[in-house]
Amino acid sequence: MAIGWYLTVSAIIFCIGGGGVMVRRNPLVVLLCLELMLNGANLALVAFARMWGTEDGQIFALIVMVVAACEVTVGLGLVVAIYRRRLPIDVDELSELHG
Amino acid sequence: MSAVLFFIAAIGAITGAIGVVLVRNPFYSVLALAVHLVSLAALFLLLRAEFVAAAQVVVYAGAVMVLYVFVVAYVGGGEQLASGAVLRVLGPLFALALAVELCIAMLGAGLKGVSSKGAPFIPGFGTPRHIGQLFLTQYLFPFEAASILMLVAAMGAVVLARRRRGLEAEEQAAFRVEAPRPAYTGTMAEAAGLRPHSGDEPLTPEVEAVGTTTSDATRQQGGW
Incomplete structure (x- = not known):
């Protein structure tokens, strides 16, 4: 398959994730949609690595995975902390920092 | 053969992604994301990125998904209310416009490589041996920075999710067995x-x- 197909799939996945971040209100699902966006970017990186025949893009994808895992850990810790304080688990309701 | 596998994996990845967004119950969203991740690992394999595919399955579909499932089970789904009317209409529109724009930008870029099948295959491309060699020579600094980042994130998660005495006195009294x-x-x-x-x-x-x-x-x- 041509590299362009992979890039198309990655763009579609990224946009589904982006739409999900805007539409959904549960922070857990928002985190899942962020994962989708990162995965779309990962697919594009690996596709470009294949296109150039070098492994630099794969290294980049692995680093993105590390960052995504860290982000998920901190995000889920926040969700657990929100739950412990009996606050609503809803990104629209959590507006203490709104100013 | 590779075209058939590509379409199966791509359809799996895209349906999994759509499922994450559309399913109401967060638990099923997590399961849909697992389907998406496994399909994406198949796409990585088709792109000859063996190590990335293995890491994807082990790290994401293994560890991160278990973390999600535990947190969803702990927090509970909660009622799923639809988002505000404005974002509910504008969100999908924006996503669609972004998809069209990205496709035009990438496919219409005129890069020769985009319409090719990629560079000629080198034996050992994407194997753990090559990746490890790159990580320990050329990309040593990002590797170490990533390890420090993971350490900080682990500590941060422990600090965030721990029980706070002062804030939860009455809650603890309520929960005490x-x-x-x-x-x-x-x-x-x-x-x-x-x-x-x-x-x-x-x-x-x-x-x-x-x-x-x-x-x-x-x-x-x-x-x-």
């Missing part, structure tokens, strides 16, 4: 002989509550 534990059920005091064994005297319906202050007599005998 006050189930009475029957006496003579194998405490350390019984094992050490400080308290008579269950066989020595008839079982009385005496109970002691866990975590609460007991009478002076039992305190002298040692509770645990």
Whole structure:
């Protein structure tokens, strides 16, 4: 398959994730949609690595995975902390920092 | 063959992604994301990125998904309300416009490589040997920075999710298990002989509550 197909799939996945971040209100699902966006970017990186025949893009994808895992850990810790304080688990309701 | 595999994996990845967004129950969203990740690993394999595919399955579909499932089970789904009317209409529109724009930008870029099948295959491309060699030579600094980042994130998660004494005094009091534990059920005091064994005297319906202050007599005998 041509590299362009992979890039198309990655763009579609990224946009589904982006739409999900805007539409959904549960922070857990928002985190899942962020994962989708990162995965779309990962697919594009690996596709470009294949296109150039070098492994630099794969290294980049692995680093993105590390960052995504860290982000998920901190995000889920926040969700657990929100739950412990009996606050609503809803990104629209959590507006203490709104100013 | 590779085209068939590509379409199967791509359809799996895209349906999984759509499922994450559309399914109401967060638990099913997590399961849809697992489907998406496995399909994406297949796409990585088709792109000859063996190590990335393996890491994807182990790290994401293994570890991160388990974390998600635990948190969803702990927090609970909660009621899923639809988002505000404006974002609900604008969000999908924006996503669609972004998809079209990205496709035009990438496919219409005129790069020769985009319409090709990629560079000629080098034996060993994408294997752990090559990746590890790159990580420990050319990309040593990002590797170390990533390890420090993971350490910081792990500590941060522990600090964020720990129980805070002052904030949750009443909650802890509400959650404290006050189930009475029957006496003579194998405490350390019984094992050490400080308290008579269950066989020595008839079982009385005496109970002691866990975590609460007991009478002076039992305190002298040692509770645990």
